[in-house]
Amino acid sequence: MATDQLEDGSDEPDEFDDSDKTEAADEFDDADEFEFDYDDAGFAPGHRACSGCGPAIVARHVVDEAGENTIVVNPTGCMEVVSSPFPESAWGVSWIHNVFANAPGVASGVEAAYRSFSRRGREEFEDHEDVNFIVFAGDGATFDIGMRSLSGMFERGHDVLYVCYDNEAYMNTGVQRSGSTPPGAHTTTTPSGEYSTGEDAPKKDMPAIAAAHGVEYVATASISDPIDFRKKVSRGLEVDGPAYVQVLSPCPVGWGFDGSETIEMGELAVETGVYPIYEMEHGEVTSAKTVRDRKPVEAYLERQDRFSHLFGGDAGEETIEAIQAEIDAQAEDLGIDG
Numbered sequence: 001m002a003t004d005q006l007e008d009g010s011d012e013p014d015e016f017d018d019s020d021k022t023e024a025a026d027e028f029d030d031a032d033e034f035e036f037d038y039d040d041a042g043f044a045p046g047h048r049a050c051s052g053c054g055p056a057i058v059a060r061h062v063v064d065e066a067g068e069n070t071i072v073v074n075p076t077g078c079m080e081v082v083s084s085p086f087p088e089s090a091w092g093v094s095w096i097h098n099v100f101a102n103a104p105g106v107a108s109g110v111e112a113a114y115r116s117f118s119r120r121g122r123e124e125f126e127d128h129e130d131v132n133f134i135v136f137a138g139d140g141a142t143f144d145i146g147m148r149s150l151s152g153m154f155e156r157g158h159d160v161l162y163v164c165y166d167n168e169a170y171m172n173t174g175v176q177r178s179g180s181t182p183p184g185a186h187t188t189t190t191p192s193g194e195y196s197t198g199e200d201a202p203k204k205d206m207p208a209i210a211a212a213h214g215v216e217y218v219a220t221a222s223i224s225d226p227i228d229f230r231k232k233v234s235r236g237l238e239v240d241g242p243a244y245v246q247v248l249s250p251c252p253v254g255w256g257f258d259g260s261e262t263i264e265m266g267e268l269a270v271e272t273g274v275y276p277i278y279e280m281e282h283g284e285v286t287s288a289k290t291v292r293d294r295k296p297v298e299a300y301l302e303r304q305d306r307f308s309h310l311f312g313g314d315a316g317e318e319t320i321e322a323i324q325a326e327i328d329a330q331a332e333d334l335g336i337d338g
């Protein structure tokens with residue numbers, strides 16, 4: 001492409017010139033005839049999520065990996081609100097919206113119904129074995145409000161994959177803390193100020209809680225490694241019984257970073273050990289992603305407005321030291337330092 005030098009030495013493209021167009025751009029010449037074909041998309045673009053929304057990218061991975069014979073049960077939260085403004089829907093698979101408290105209960109019922117259809121030879125329904133039953137829920141729904149129902153689903157052993165998109169707060173209603181909010185984070189219900197350095201409770205260990213129910217397969221993942229995440233979704237669907245996959249899904253709005261940095265934020269969480277990536281089978285950790293030359297936690301914290309109050313004061317410094325100590329202990333437990 002022809003370019004001119006800008007004053008700062010960088011290159012600026014000349015006015016658009018037809019010879020620069022790719023074949024794909026040619027298709028746009030007759031805009032009236034052009035139609036996007038999203039028939040196959042499990043989670044279509046055009047939803048109302050903020051740009052750079054981590055959970056929306058995660059939703060796409062989940063349903064693309066699961067395929068068309070999938071029923072998604074989705075409690076209230078950003079992913080429900082942005083994807084289903086009546087009469088539109090971004091979901092290309094069967095989808096049910098539920099209140100916070102009962103998504104795992106509804107998924108249990110749907111799964112049990114299909115089991116019964118298969119047993120009774122009801123051929124108008126897909127065979128139970130061919131259907132993926134998935135709950136797709138935020139951390140508020142998972143760690144807090146839907147926990148009772150989730151515990152029941154685990155205990156009864158339903159063949160449901162539970163995917164928690166972990167954006168570490170109640171984002172949909174204005175960034176209130178959840179049981180997943182990490183220490184030091186400023187939220188609207190844990191505001192930092194003269195008397196507080198933000199959230200002061202540890203993040204609830206949901207994977208351990210799931211594993212303690214005897215769930216066969218439990219895993220954590222990050223949006224920054226979609227191949228690993230998708231493998232875990234696939235593995236969770238293969239398991240004959242409940243499985244739990246929790247994926248770090250950065251939220252540019254609630255965390256305070258630019259929407260172009262979502263994947264980088266997920267990557268930093270892994271590289272600093274803030275979000276360890278591991279799998280548990282029958283309650284034991286069976287694999288953990290090694291982190292070579294683990295970065296100090298500041299590299300992650302300093303990039304997000306929710307932690308900005310930690311920099312520049314004694315109280316903040318102490319909080320960062322405490323966070324680092326927790327991460328170091330967790331890294332040692334899991335043996336992730338390479």
Ligand SMILES: Cc1ncc(C[n+]2csc(CCOP(=O)(O)OP(=O)(O)O)c2C)c(N)n1
Nearest residue numbers: 076077078138139140141169170171172173
């Ligand atoms: C029983 C109940 N309490 C509160 C609300 C209000 N509410 C709607 S979405 C939401 C936050 C959901 O948080 P989370 O599950 O983490 O999903 P996110 O919004 O982050 O996607 C809340 C509190 C509600 N809908 N129902």
Ligand code: SF4
Nearest residue numbers: 049050053078251253
């Ligand atoms: S607030 Fe966060 S989680 Fe909700 S749609 Fe926007 S970016 Fe996504």
